[in-house]
Every structure is written in C-alpha cells, then in structure tokens.
Amino acid sequence: MAWGRIDLDAQLPEDHPVRAIWAVIERLDLSRLYGQIEARDEVAGAPAIDPKILLALWVYGTSEGEGSAREIWRWTEMPAAYRWICGGVDVGYHTLSDFRSQQGEVLDELITQVLGLLLQQHLVDLSRIAQDGSRVRASAGAASFRREPTLQALMRQARAHLEAVTREAADSAIRARRAAARQRGAEQRLERLEAALRQVPEGTAIKKRSGAKDATVRVSTTDPEARGMKMGDGGFRPAVNVPFGTTTDKARVIVGVDVINRGSDAGQSTPRIDQVEQRTGVRPAEVLIDDGYAQHEAIDQAAERQVTPYAPVPKPRKGEARDPHVPRDGDSEAVAAWRQRMGTAEAKDIYKRRAATAETVNADAKQHRGLDAMPVRGLEKTFGVACLFALTYNILRLFALGG
Secondary structure (H helix, E strand, O other), rough: OOOOOOOOHHHHOOOOOHHHHHHHOOOOOOHHHHHHOOEEOOOOOOOOOOHHHHHHHHHHHOOOOOHEEEEEEHOOOOOHHHHHOOOOOOOOEEEEHHHHHHHHHHHHHHHHHHHHHHHHHHOOOOOOOEEEEEEEEOOOOOOHEEEEHHHHHHHHHHHHHHHHHHHHHOOOHHHHOHOOOOOOHHHHHHHHHHHHHHHHHHHHHHHHOOOOOOOOOEEOOOOOOEEEOOOOOOOOOEEEEEEEEEEEOOOEEEEEEOOOOOOOOOOHHHHHHHHHHHOOOOOOOEEOOOOOOOOHHHHHHHHOOOOOOEOOOOOOOOOOOOOOOOOOOOOHHHHHHHHOOOOOOOHHHHHHHOOOOOHHHHHHHHHHHHEEEEOOOOOOHHHHHHHHHHHHHHHHHHHOOOO
8 A cells, every 4th residue: 555645636637527516616605604614612623514515515416416415425535526526525424414404595595696697697588487397206105104093103102112212221231322323213203203293284174175085194204294296107106396497598597496295386386486586686577387387376476477477278178169268257367368378379389498498407307417306305305405406407507508
C-alpha cells in the first residue's frame, strides 16, 4: 500500500457535469441552510458538513438516477465525481437521508431561485403552462392497510409492547444501546399507528362524498399518508400523487410541484397557477390541463384569475346525441366559453402541446431520475424528494439552454 496526496481536481475532466452543477449551486442563496448550523451549550463540537456539499451530492446523484442515500454514501468513496464534491469530507448516509427528508421547504425555495436565473437570462416563457399529475409508488406494502378495528387492536398491542420494552430498559443485563434501539422502534411503531388512526375520519368522509357503497377505510400502518391508487398499468398499489406544472416553451422547466395523497387531480390546477405567480411574480395567461383537473369550479377559478384554461370537454354519455361543445343550462360564463373554445381547431392544436411537455417531465422523473418509487414515507418527506427532482431537472435544463 502506498500513501500520498491525491489531487481530486486533476482526476475530474474540466467538462465534467458535476463541475457545472457545483457552479450553479454556488450561485444560489443557501443562507437558510447555513442558518440551521448552530453550537450547542456553548461547547465546540465536530465541524458541521457544509450544506453545499450535501446539496451537490443529492443534485448530482439525482441527475444520475440515484435516489438512495446509502448508495450515494457508498459512491463518495469510489467515483471521482462524488469524491470531488466531498473534497475529503466524510459524509454519512444518515446525514444525507436527513438532509433530503428535512429540507423540503428549502429545496422548494431553491427551485424558485433557479427559475430566477432562467428568467434573468430570458430563457423561459411563463405565458403558458401545462399540468399533469404522476402517481408514484409509496414506500408501503398493500398488506399494510388495515381497517379501524384492526388498527385499534394493533394500537393496544403496541402500547403494551412499549411498556414492556421500557421496563426491560432498566435491566442492567441489557446493553444500553440495544435497549434504546428497541425502545425507539416501539415508540415509532406506536406513532405510525396513531397517525394511521388520525387518517380514518378523513378517508371515511372522502369515500362518503364519492358515493362509494362501502365507506370502510383501510389505512397503511407503514405509511399512513399513502393511498391505494390506480397506476398506469391498471393495477392498484399504495402511492402518492405528484402534480407538476411545466412551461410549454422550448425551456420546458418545472414551475410548480406538490405531493398529495389523492389519486384524482381534481382541484389542483388553481394551486399550480397561484404557485407560479408566487414564485415568479408572473401569472400565466393560459393553462393546459387534462380532464382530471377540469372541474367547472377550476374553470371558473381560472377565469377569475384571467387565465384561459384548455382542457378536453367530457364526451356525452352513451346514447346522448348532444354536441359537447354547446353550452348547457347551468353553465357559468367561463364554463360556456371553455366548451365553445375547445370545439375549435386552434384550441385542440394548443392542447396537443400538453403531452409534449408535462408528460415528458413525468417520464424523465420515472425513467431517468429515480422517481418511479418513493424511498421515504409521509407527505412531508416525499415532498422533499419531489422538490429535489424538480430542482435537479431545472438545473439540467439551465445547462441545456446555455444558461
């Protein structure tokens, strides 16, 4: 074995993508991340890892299609690009995992900053956006879904188990570290069951509103916020819905992102319109949405914001001979205008651009960036994953546009 200095910079080609990613991250305001670093009890401890390193590791890893904190941690010891980012700093996978799970709001803010870079260079046109939701497999099994009586029984068992583990922790024959781990596991199990029970009333109300014959609700004990959703292959699996808003110009950047636990996209178009305006100060003039978004209420809300919606008009029911593009009794002015507009060739041509933008973003997320399944549980943590993808995607688009 030979010991000596290693020039990490010399090992990385000058045109390597990770250099460009680092250069963009250096242009971002990371003060919210640095502001979280603080001393405890006025005692100096180990130096904190620079948040810039953690962010760069995740952005580069996501660009390579890796969504596992443990895998990225392993790669910090091998590929030159990951070692170049770390610069000799040891990064643990728990630190990486916590960063992604806890920094959803900050990552969301950084998306806005990257959009600002694109707008400053006049690389993006916000006048028209397209929206589409993507159902992503949740980190929960179908067998983890339980009815309320079963959840209550499991809750009683979990409380009894926690009490037993707590008593055992006082036994000097059991190692303190092992006892603490067992107690922590029992507490987390109880917390998940409590969270599952809190989801029951909301789930029951939703089922009743939908007119379901059986209003019995099943909630996952693994990820209480996941829901059974119909996936692209026709099967039903635990999932979350990730709606994206995307510009339809050549930039094709993400301007809106969220994570919800409803399979339907209904009611999501207005929040995306508002989100674009909050991020950029610009309200889109037109929005392209699919029939899942196109509720009459959403059409009216778009009109109130002076936004023109383009969405397919539902076809008449079997046996009905009416023209779907003719206004109907009870239609508001905005809904009547939408029906008539979608009957024109121009509107149909404009709507075709939705598939070429919003749906390609979802395809990129699932096929190339590791967003085919969520590696974390809970809406708050999955929001961090979705924002990390959107941030990475927009940085890559910035490169592609020459920014």
